[in-house]
Amino acid sequence: MAKTTLAAIDLGATSGRVIVGTWSGSDLDLTEAYRFPNGFNELNGSAYWDLGTLFNEIKTGLLKARELFPDLESCGVDTWGVDSVLTNRDGRLAFPAHAYRDVRTNKVVDAVRAEGMDRWLFDRSGIPMVNYNTSFQLAELLQSFPDLDKVVDQAMLLPHYFNFLLSGVVKSEYSEASTTQLLEVGGDTYCQDVFEHFSIPSGWLAEPEHAGQMLGPVRIDPLLEGVQLALVPGHDTSCAFEVVPREGNTFIISSGTWMLAGAMSDKALLGDEAFESGISNERCGDGSYRPNKILLGLWLLEQTIPSFDKRPQTDAEWGALISAAEERPDPDVLLNIRDRDLFNPQSMRDAIDEKIRSMGGTPPDDLPGYMRLICASLGAGVCETMGIFENIMDKHFDNVVIVGGGSKNRLLCQLIANACGKAVTSYNLEASSVGNIAYQLLALGKIKSLKEFQDVLRPSLSPKVYKPQ
Numbered sequence: 001m002a003k004t005t006l007a008a009i010d011l012g013a014t015s016g017r018v019i020v021g022t023w024s025g026s027d028l029d030l031t032e033a034y035r036f037p038n039g040f041n042e043l044n045g046s047a048y049w050d051l052g053t054l055f056n057e058i059k060t061g062l063l064k065a066r067e068l069f070p071d072l073e074s075c076g077v078d079t080w081g082v083d084s085v086l087t088n089r090d091g092r093l094a095f096p097a098h099a100y101r102d103v104r105t106n107k108v109v110d111a112v113r114a115e116g117m118d119r120w121l122f123d124r125s126g127i128p129m130v131n132y133n134t135s136f137q138l139a140e141l142l143q144s145f146p147d148l149d150k151v152v153d154q155a156m157l158l159p160h161y162f163n164f165l166l167s168g169v170v171k172s173e174y175s176e177a178s179t180t181q182l183l184e185v186g187g188d189t190y191c192q193d194v195f196e197h198f199s200i201p202s203g204w205l206a207e208p209e210h211a212g213q214m215l216g217p218v219r220i221d222p223l224l225e226g227v228q229l230a231l232v233p234g235h236d237t238s239c240a241f242e243v244v245p246r247e248g249n250t251f252i253i254s255s256g257t258w259m260l261a262g263a264m265s266d267k268a269l270l271g272d273e274a275f276e277s278g279i280s281n282e283r284c285g286d287g288s289y290r291p292n293k294i295l296l297g298l299w300l301l302e303q304t305i306p307s308f309d310k311r312p313q314t315d316a317e318w319g320a321l322i323s324a325a326e327e328r329p330d331p332d333v334l335l336n337i338r339d340r341d342l343f344n345p346q347s348m349r350d351a352i353d354e355k356i357r358s359m360g361g362t363p364p365d366d367l368p369g370y371m372r373l374i375c376a377s378l379g380a381g382v383c384e385t386m387g388i389f390e391n392i393m394d395k396h397f398d399n400v401v402i403v404g405g406g407s408k409n410r411l412l413c414q415l416i417a418n419a420c421g422k423a424v425t426s427y428n429l430e431a432s433s434v435g436n437i438a439y440q441l442l443a444l445g446k447i448k449s450l451k452e453f454q455d456v457l458r459p460s461l462s463p464k465v466y467k468p469q
């Protein structure tokens with residue numbers, strides 16, 4: 001079979017990358033064509049993404065990919081969930097793009113809880129109360145800028161906005177749409193009553209379609225002539241979960257800035273326990289369910305590092321930090337890795353110290369100590385989450401698989417295995433990019449199913465297994 005060359009544009013909150021995959025039908029080769037840092041700007045206490053810089057980085061990455069692989073055939077965009085770009089009907093920016101770490105929405109969340117509407121929202125959307133949900137973000141904007149609906153015609157979800165910039169086509173798909181808390185759980189359209197509750201104009205969001213279709217040619221630069229843009233799952237977590245190699249009943253962890261822990265399911269997990277435990281019934285690119293719990297991930301560490309002199313730069317320096325953390329005793333008290341106070345505090349170190357003291361513990365005094373505390377807390381959080389899923393789904397998981405940046409952290413993998421009492425298999429795999437590429441192959445008709453893709457991929461992966469100790 002002739003080789004197919006495809007580029008995944010995979011944007012994360014702290015870094016973005018363009019990864020090129022070469023698919024032979026029996027093998028996938030990956031090359032990182034471009035990587036760049038990302039971060040939001042804090043302006044007068046509010047958080048914003050820099051859309052222009054992000055788009056230029058995407059363009060630079062695609063041109064690099066084309067230079068390295070002149071036969072580049074297609075590309076697809078995935079990003080974090082929930083954020084949107086408000087435009088007028090011609091696609092011109094009508095408002096700066098807020099970043100989800102902005103705590104401006106806390107007042108909307110508190111009001112929903114005070115009105116006792118949180119259960120209703122969960123029953124309608126299957127999505128829990130997280131202060132960054134698109135629903136709360138749009139509601140807050142409309143409250144703060146009451147005339148906004150006069151200038152805004154659409155709210156394009158971030159990956160779909162970049163698709164629009166690349167190809168001129170506006171389309172939405174299930175994975176990203178499900179992160180809004182506006183899509184009907186068990187249905188295929190948006191919940192008009194939730195739009196009305198928050199006074200969000202009903203036409204702002206495009207109805208979702210299935211990922212795995214072609215949008216059209218990339219039209220931003222003559223050097224990219226012939227490259228097609230595919231509609232892939234716009235939500236990075238979905239891309240990652242969907243390609244995780246699964247054997248038997250697998251509990252899945254995608255670990256990066258966030259720690260997403262959950263499983264594939266043929267139906268949404270609803271009811272009291274799902275609501276109380278904050279299960280997020282997100283969707284895959286084909287509309288099926290991918291319930292998970294959203295746990296504060298390695299962001300806790302990322303944000304603690306600036307309180308110390310030096311950030312580890314190389315693999316060797318990270319290795320040394322992990323080794324030092326491995327020597328530390330188990331912490332006496334652990335962090336709650338769903339705590340809203342740790343979402344985006346002014347100083348993460350101070351916020352963590354305050355939490356630990358309030359529980360009668362002693363805060364760590366150096367970076368390895370924080371690394372140990374954070375990894376142990378994440379391990380305990382995953383174990384608790386797995387128990388909740390076992391209860392609700394009425395089944396036992398026989399193994400845990402971890403992908404994403406955190407899969408490289410052997411202390412984190414080991415502490416998860418210890419906490420869960422299950423073997424943890426770590427795949428050092430840019431899983432979001434691989435999922436993105438898999439959907440492009442579907443759109444090009446080069447594979448018939450994700451299962452076919454996973455079966456081909458599995459033998460070429462070299463997993464590392466951590467047994468509980």
Ligand code: LFR
Nearest residue numbers: 080081082236237258260294
């Ligand atoms: C990970 C992620 C998570 C989502 C958070 C905010 O990048 O997409 O799944 O909970 O970012 O969108």
